[in-house]
Amino acid sequence: MRQLRRSFALKLIAGGCLLALVVVTGVSGYLIFSRAAQTRAAAQSNADNRVGVMGQVLGRFTEAESLNAASSVANQQPLQTALSSADPGGAVSTLFATATSADLSGQVLLISDASGHLLYQHTSTSVASRAAISTPPEAVRTALTGGQCTRSAGGPTPGGCGVELLDGNDPAYVVALPVVGGGQVLGSVAYAAPLAYQLERFQALFGFPTAFVPAQHTDREVRPAGDASSTDATLRSALSQSAPTSHAIYNAPLAKGGVGTVAGSFVPVRGAAGEVSGYIGVEVPLSQFVGDEHTDIVVLALISIFLLLLVAVTVILFVARFVKRPVARLERGVARIAGGDYTTDIQVRSEDELGRLAANVNRMRSSIAGYVRQIEEARARLDSALERVSGVSRALTTTTAGVGALQQAVVRTAAAIGGDPASSVLALREEDSLVAAATAGSPPALAEWSGLEAVLSGETVRLEHPGHGVMAAVPMFYQDNVVGALAVITPAQVEGPRRDIDVGVLAVLANNAAIAMENTRLFEQERQTVQRLLELDSLKTDFLSTVQHELRTPLTAILGLAELLDMCWGMWEEEPKLEAVRDIQVAARNLYDIVETIIDYSAMEDAQVGLNPTAVPLRMTFEAVLELVGERYKGGLPVPADILSDEDISVYADPARLTQVLRAVVDNAMKFSDGRGRVRVSFAAVDRGRRVRIEIADQGIGIPADEMPRIFDRFYQVDNTATRKHGGTGMGLALVKRMVQAHGASVEIISRVGEGTRVVLIWPTSPQSASTVATPHPEERGDKPRSRSSGRRAVPVQ
Numbered sequence: 081m082r083q084l085r086r087s088f089a090l091k092l093i094a095g096g097c098l099l100a101l102v103v104v105t106g107v108s109g110y111l112i113f114s115r116a117a118q119t120r121a122a123a124q125s126n127a128d129n130r131v132g133v134m135g136q137v138l139g140r141f142t143e144a145e146s147l148n149a150a151s152s153v154a155n156q157q158p159l160q161t162a163l164s165s166a167d168p169g170g171a172v173s174t175l176f177a178t179a180t181s182a183d184l185s186g187q188v189l190l191i192s193d194a195s196g197h198l199l200y201q202h203t204s205t206s207v208a209s210r211a212a213i214s215t216p217p218e219a220v221r222t223a224l225t226g227g228q229c230t231r232s233a234g235g236p237t238p239g240g241c242g243v244e245l246l247d248g249n250d251p252a253y254v255v256a257l258p259v260v261g262g263g264q265v266l267g268s269v270a271y272a273a274p275l276a277y278q279l280e281r282f283q284a285l286f287g288f289p290t291a292f293v294p295a296q297h298t299d300r301e302v303r304p305a306g307d308a309s310s311t312d313a314t315l316r317s318a319l320s321q322s323a324p325t326s327h328a329i330y331n332a333p334l335a336k337g338g339v340g341t342v343a344g345s346f347v348p349v350r351g352a353a354g355e356v357s358g359y360i361g362v363e364v365p366l367s368q369f370v371g372d373e374h375t376d377i378v379v380l381a382l383i384s385i386f387l388l389l390l391v392a393v394t395v396i397l398f399v400a401r402f403v404k405r406p407v408a409r410l411e412r413g414v415a416r417i418a419g420g421d422y423t424t425d426i427q428v429r430s431e432d433e434l435g436r437l438a439a440n441v442n443r444m445r446s447s448i449a450g451y452v453r454q455i456e457e458a459r460a461r462l463d464s465a466l467e468r469v470s471g472v473s474r475a476l477t478t479t480t481a482g483v484g485a486l487q488q489a490v491v492r493t494a495a496a497i498g499g500d501p502a503s504s505v506l507a508l509r510e511e512d513s514l515v516a517a518a519t520a521g522s523p524p525a526l527a528e529w530s531g532l533e534a535v536l537s538g539e540t541v542r543l544e545h546p547g548h549g550v551m552a553a554v555p556m557f558y559q560d561n562v563v564g565a566l567a568v569i570t571p572a573q574v575e576g577p578r579r580d581i582d583v584g585v586l587a588v589l590a591n592n593a594a595i596a597m598e599n600t601r602l603f604e605q606e607r608q609t610v611q612r613l614l615e616l617d618s619l620k621t622d623f624l625s626t627v628q629h630e631l632r633t634p635l636t637a638i639l640g641l642a643e644l645l646d647m648c649w650g651m652w653e654e655e656p657k658l659e660a661v662r663d664i665q666v667a668a669r670n671l672y673d674i675v676e677t678i679i680d681y682s683a684m685e686d687a688q689v690g691l692n693p694t695a696v697p698l699r700m701t702f703e704a705v706l707e708l709v710g711e712r713y714k715g716g717l718p719v720p721a722d723i724l725s726d727e728d729i730s731v732y733a734d735p736a737r738l739t740q741v742l743r744a745v746v747d748n749a750m751k752f753s754d755g756r757g758r759v760r761v762s763f764a765a766v767d768r769g770r771r772v773r774i775e776i777a778d779q780g781i782g783i784p785a786d787e788m789p790r791i792f793d794r795f796y797q798v799d800n801t802a803t804r805k806h807g808g809t810g811m812g813l814a815l816v817k818r819m820v821q822a823h824g825a826s827v828e829i830i831s832r833v834g835e836g837t838r839v840v841l842i843w844p845t846s847p848q849s850a851s852t853v854a855t856p857h858p859e860e861r862g863d864k865p866r867s868r869s870s871g872r873r874a875v876p877v878q
Contacts, residue, residue, distance in 0.1 A: 100387055142273055149271055150270065158179070185206050189271060198216055218352045221352075229255065275360070334365055417441065529548075554566055558595065693850075697730045698772065701738060718753065749839075776839045780837065783829070783837060
């Protein structure tokens, strides 16, 4: 290994042998893989053919045999007479005790009355060991209710037929026909063919294992003689694709015992109602299609050894002649240059890569002195430029004129570094691209410079454009992150040393500018924070004023009516007294609701409200909510309310909190309907039953579009004046938002001034759907796409 690391020739030999080994191994693996793929394809094709024939046999023979036998029994007059008697069960048993039934091999005869109760069953001797059937098959109920049996050959016939699980466990092909007498359905005749027996017949017919997988229990696979085992995961995945024929390669029990790899093909079979009730299939062992792979492997191994030896000899001869000797001369020459000898050239005796390498080493020796002088001159210029830029950067870090003014100062300084007539541009990073934020002069568009995106990785780039000149761009770092770039462009007409831009000075300016911009941004952010605090203080003042007004109104009504009752108690009749008491109750409820809203919102802010979610029926809840809202108004609801959904739908929520949310929304709809139109409530399941879409719509005054973004803010009201027409604390929708978020639901409000408002809630129906909160899809909201000029605006809350 030590000689291999030190010798280039040995590395070439080893590399050639390794390359040959990789190529041979790849070709060999491809051939072996192709052989295995051909084996699998042949087995899968054989299984497809056999399972197709098996499906036809089940439909054309088992179905036809059962239909003929059932038709013969159903058309007999004695059976019709027995079923129409007062005691059909005893009459049918007596009839079949004295007569010979149509006994089909491997099938069970079932006789039922018109209500579907089994009166008689007779099991064939070939399946006599199975238990009696206790639950009428679905095909019997289909035949008694006027269903149709869609036959594999011929048109449909009255009755029911299909594959189903008897007593929920035993798969069987069931054919049932109605027994009709006097124009009425008296009962049914059915033949049930257990698939365990049928699979055993099919296995003997096709010579390969057969199986059945129930559609409702794809993890269970039924084999001949009723044996059941777990379904392989590969087969379950194939069955879930709902293809006409499902294919899979997996391990399964073999007909001769043991377990082996098989190619399984399964086709769906349908039940009496037309649904897919299971899959029948054939499992063809791959072992019967495997050829002599051992011979192929031996031949490939011999070929590989021969190729490796041939490549090794060829590489050794080539390296000794064309690589080893020139490399030795080059090594001696480089050693002299490393020792400080810059006067002796390396002898060049060839024009190949090694000869060109030696010539380049000679040129490098003569260029070293010139490079040293250039480096010293550049350092002197850099020191001078750094001294100038340091003063500029100190001035930039103390600016308070705003980010825009700061950026303009930076690009003007950068253009000055490039000299006249250079231009400059400051670009900020937006994800994986740069967007110009400030310019000096007239720089070309950034999109016209190919390769500029390398600045985002922290590299300094120098680009040339035939029409625009030369660009030098440096990254702007803040806390080790690239936040933008500063570029200077020298026009194409500038020649000579003026085209060389000092990127060191430009980098110092860029980094100082990044820090100054961040300082300015933080200063503006603090200024905005102070402004927001002042706004919150104003909101607090407005809220206290609103609460004072809202509390005083019901209290004044309660105290005034109480004093009036006290003064006129002896003079008034009972009806005026009761009317005054009802007014006191309405005012007390309004006062209670205001206090309860404030307490609940405070508890939600402190995360003190506990939820006890369960399944809550929506229709019953809405009826209770409408009754509660009606109690707040003298004379009941101010506008009619309609519950448009008759479905029995439930949501997963805390009953009390759900009632509180719906009451707040319905109360707003009533209050802002302004005594016109109707309030319509509807709900329906969406997202495949995982959520419920609830909509409360009114035809009231609506909400202005510019007020929509703030309607969920606490203490906020569209009309916040002391003389406003509609009361309220401005906390109802804020509380609704918090409650909805706590349940994993979402709320959206869509409104147009003068036309009304729609509140759409997307509520989960289970704990699982509550854990994944999604923005309502337009189809869930029931909206159609609208143009920008529609005037509507939706505000989703998550």
